[in-house]
Amino acid sequence: MNNFNLKRFGQALKCQFMVTRHSWIRLFGIYTFVMFMANLFFTRLAWRGYDDLAKNYGEDMVYSTYSHVVDQTSVFGVIFFCFAMLFGACYLFSQLKDTRKRSAYLLWPVSNLEKYIICLLHSIVLMAIITIGAYLLADTLRVLVDFITGRVIIWGFPMSFNVDPEHNTPCLLLLFAFGMVFYIHSLYILGGTMFRRQQFLFTSIVFLIGLILVIMLLKQSVEWFGWNPGDMVSYHGDEYHFHWTFYMFTILFYLLITIHYWLSYRFFCRMQVINNKWLNV
């Protein structure tokens, strides 16, 4: 197929990664540094009671208290990961930021679809790998510092995946939650494609304005339609009950995600070497 050739796509993906690898390595270094500093802040500056605790209490107490402190670093790690993913989504087309880069990328003998998927894979998959890798390395460095300074060894990374084994969340609810997360991400992908400058700032402003409007609308919905958003899911005894509006909103989220990606791709196909000052049109 002219629009997508697997061999060409593979070569292009490898080529783009090799050409941009220095900037990814630099980003990995920056992320590791930021997360390592945050780890040190939470375990050394924000909480200074380790020595007193170790002196006055037993190992179990030290272990459980320090676990709570380390848990803060894992919360920071998760927040940082979300931020990095949104940031990555907004800088989807960072290789198109000026005329020189744009002309080289657009004239590359690779189809628009392949170029678009390459950008997506870099800004989503590679960004996720880099952020998780930086998080792991920062955690390892913090553990190393703890080991050198004689503290107990507690890894923060596994805490990020802690789920309550007692609580069985239904698949539908997870589908809805993922839909919401991917919806926000797709919104930043669209913003990153549309805006030429300050993509993260402008997309965030548009997102916040939209969010405020939706909250206002949902508050009014009780009055106008006699419908309370809280009624979408109810929990009786051990069972969840889903209202038809729940299904509607779940479908709506995934529909909007598809539309956002499609619009973003269309914008990319229509992109020119010299565009509007603020928008990529």
Place this chain on the structure above:
Amino acid sequence: MINVQNISYKYKGQKTLVFDGFNLQLEENRIYGLLGKNGTGKSTLLYLLSGLLRPIAGTVEVDGKQSFKRNPLMLRDIFLVTEEFELPNIRLSEYANLYRPFYPNFSDEVLDNCLRDFEMDRNVKLNELSMGQKKKAYMSFAMATNTKFLFMDEPTNGLDIPSKSQFRKVIAQNMTEDRTVIISTHQVHDVEALLDHILILNQRSLLLNASVSEITDKYTFEYRSPQEMDDTVLYAEPSLQGNAVITSRKEGDAETQINLELLFNFITLEK
């Protein structure tokens, strides 16, 4: 073949059109010189031909394919050497290895020959080169791609004196029968000897679209002393060697070497 039909184009936020009902046909096996004053749309035309810009009306077809669609089969036949470009932080050898698969006619032999002519080698680190050296490396790669259409925007800007003659040698040696080269430049003396077709742009339209042989058949370019000036002189400019003049060529007159700067001034003044 490139066919530009009735295109109009204006940049976003600007009121005036860069092109309005503009037509052009570019044939194979020719080296076109694209000349024009600043702001007449030389770079815009190259962007439109390569599909980097989309005309607001009309069509630009490269071998029958609309250029703005940026079809990969069309793009592998086009290489645009822009006036300013950015090269990645890698060695030229790695750059060539990574981008070679996208150009089916890529020739290592041509790359090595061009680099030899430019007194460079494949092992250079692209980010450590001066602007002129980067340009030579990039142009060598462009020549090695063996694309059917090669567009160059101010290729001799930033090149030192020996490199300009090396550039001419590189272009002349690697010109093939099915290749079309367009050189957009203000440095007319650098490329004068290379060109076989001249295009002069002026505010939305073509002032001149003629082959060098047509021009030299029609005009003679020579130097005359003030005493030799007569009614046959169409245009004259004072110079250190006397007056540089253009006259109508009569039957029996010897063919003269084209003086592009003089021709450009003559044509733009005439209109």
